[in-house]
Amino acid sequence: MRALLALLLVVAAETASAQDLQRGRRVFTRCVACHSLEAERGPTPGPGLIGVVGRAAAALPDFEYSPKLIEAGRKGLVWTEDALDRFVADTEAFLPGTVMGFLSIPNAADRRALIELLKSVR
Amino acid sequence: MRVVLLLAAALLAIPADAAPVKVETQEFAVPAGSGPHDVAADPSPGGYVWIAQQRAGALGRLDPRTGKVDHIALGSGSAPHGVIVGPDGAPWLTDGGQNAIVRVDPKTEAVTVWRLPEDGGYANLNTAAFDGKGRIWFTGQNGIYGRLDPASGEMKVWDAPKGRGPYGIAATPKGGIFYVSLAGSHLAEIDIETGEAKVIQPPTAGQGARRVWSDSKGRLYISEWNSGQLSRYEPETKTWKLWKLPGARPRAYAVYVDERDAVWVSDWGANAMVRFDPETETFQTFGNREPNANVRQILGRKGEVWTPESGLDRIVVYRFQ
Numbered sequence: 001m002r003a004l005l006a007l008l009l010v011v012a013a014e015t016a017s018a019q020d021l022q023r024g025r026r027v028f029t030r031c032v033a034c035h036s037l038e039a040e041r042g043p044t045p046g047p048g049l050i051g052v053v054g055r056a057a058a059a060l061p062d063f064e065y066s067p068k069l070i071e072a073g074r075k076g077l078v079w080t081e082d083a084l085d086r087f088v089a090d091t092e093a094f095l096p097g098t099v100m101g102f103l104s105i106p107n108a109a110d111r112r113a114l115i116e117l118l119k120s121v122r
Numbered sequence: 123m124r125v126v127l128l129l130a131a132a133l134l135a136i137p138a139d140a141a142p143v144k145v146e147t148q149e150f151a152v153p154a155g156s157g158p159h160d161v162a163a164d165p166s167p168g169g170y171v172w173i174a175q176q177r178a179g180a181l182g183r184l185d186p187r188t189g190k191v192d193h194i195a196l197g198s199g200s201a202p203h204g205v206i207v208g209p210d211g212a213p214w215l216t217d218g219g220q221n222a223i224v225r226v227d228p229k230t231e232a233v234t235v236w237r238l239p240e241d242g243g244y245a246n247l248n249t250a251a252f253d254g255k256g257r258i259w260f261t262g263q264n265g266i267y268g269r270l271d272p273a274s275g276e277m278k279v280w281d282a283p284k285g286r287g288p289y290g291i292a293a294t295p296k297g298g299i300f301y302v303s304l305a306g307s308h309l310a311e312i313d314i315e316t317g318e319a320k321v322i323q324p325p326t327a328g329q330g331a332r333r334v335w336s337d338s339k340g341r342l343y344i345s346e347w348n349s350g351q352l353s354r355y356e357p358e359t360k361t362w363k364l365w366k367l368p369g370a371r372p373r374a375y376a377v378y379v380d381e382r383d384a385v386w387v388s389d390w391g392a393n394a395m396v397r398f399d400p401e402t403e404t405f406q407t408f409g410n411r412e413p414n415a416n417v418r419q420i421l422g423r424k425g426e427v428w429t430p431e432s433g434l435d436r437i438v439v440y441r442f443q
Contacts, residue, residue, distance in 0.1 A: 033263030097433045
């Protein structure tokens with residue numbers, strides 16, 4: 001019985017994760033004009049987001065970041081899950097003056113799903 | 123409000139054989155954090171200047187005579203990107219937050235919202251322009267462009283020929299409609315009857331076109347972000363001309379052509395406004411007073427060029443004679 005319960009919990013967790021990713025993909029339509037989750041995509045207006053979770057800000061050597069992001073990276077900003085969550089909640093409140101400008105994803109579950117999606121691409 | 127004479131600084135930036143234009147600037151503060159993205163000045167002298175306040179979800183109304191800024195809420199979830207003044211004298215907005223085209227009646231302040239079809243999803247609306255037949259055309263960075271006929275309410279949306287990227291859009295004096303693609307690095311001409319968009323490849327691959335504007339002859343000027351160039355396409359001859367902006371690493375964001383066919387460009391690399399004289403092919407640079415002005419769009423009226431300094435929460439007008 002315990003084994004069955006554990007199995008059900010695992011299945012539930014995996015199902016939730018799949019739902020998160022699906023929701024994350026839907027939320028990512030807010031980002032897709034400038035960012036890519038594909039390695040073989042051509043030049044994009046914003047940096048590629050593969051492996052962004054846990055990466056230092058302005059760390060990709062082949063992307064020309066804005067002075068504000070470079071400054072933030074120098075000061076030690078790392079795109080942790082918490083930092084990403086606060087950033088996409090209100091980009092201008094978290095880090096004003098970037099080229100990206102204003103984006104707000106007000107729904108916490110949407111932000112969570114987006115971050116799960118970003119975590120899934122490495 | 124603050125008035126600054128910029129002639130002295132400008133004189134240092136132009137060749138000796140070109141006559142500098144005398145320019146005065148005036149600054150208007152907008153509420154901190156409201157996010158002034160685009161502006162549109164009513165054509166009448168001294169008239170209101172409309173502001174797309176993206177972060178506030180509102181339309182700002184600046185009275186240049188007093189410096190007072192009012193706000194008109196546009197609806198739940200609103201985040202307007204662009205604003206233009208239509209042939210009806212009303213401000214029209216591309217509202218990314220509502221995924222809609224929005225009109226505000228300048229007298230009653232009534233807000234009318236035309237939402238994009240739901241099955242098309244989030245368009246990431248960018249900019250709009252009216253053709254000569256009273257219809258408003260718009261771009262969506264997620265890979266669409268569209269047309270709204272306000273008289274009938276009919277809205278049509280097309281997939282852009284090369285996918286994501288449609289950004290700035292402009293009308294020529296004859297009513298032609300062109301847009302540029304940032305992600306796709308090209309210019310496109312729209313057949314305003316069939317809706318078909320034809321891609322026009324620029325000479326510089328990956329130039330990163332952000333905005334486009336027409337001069338009085340229908341020639342299209344394009345601000346190229348990645349290349350740092352100002353380019354011009356002549357539809358009649360199908361020819362291009364390119365000019366690199368001054369400075370070590372120019373980044374051309376917005377472009378506008380004034381009533382004398384002088385071209386104004388915001389250069390984020392130099393944190394400056396740049397005026398280009400097509401006759402002498404010379405640049406005149408006006409450095410922004412503080413770092414990080416981040417001018418994302420330019421629009422004007424006779425004798426005035428208006429700029430939203432999105433990074434500094436203020437509007438600056440350049441007045442010239």
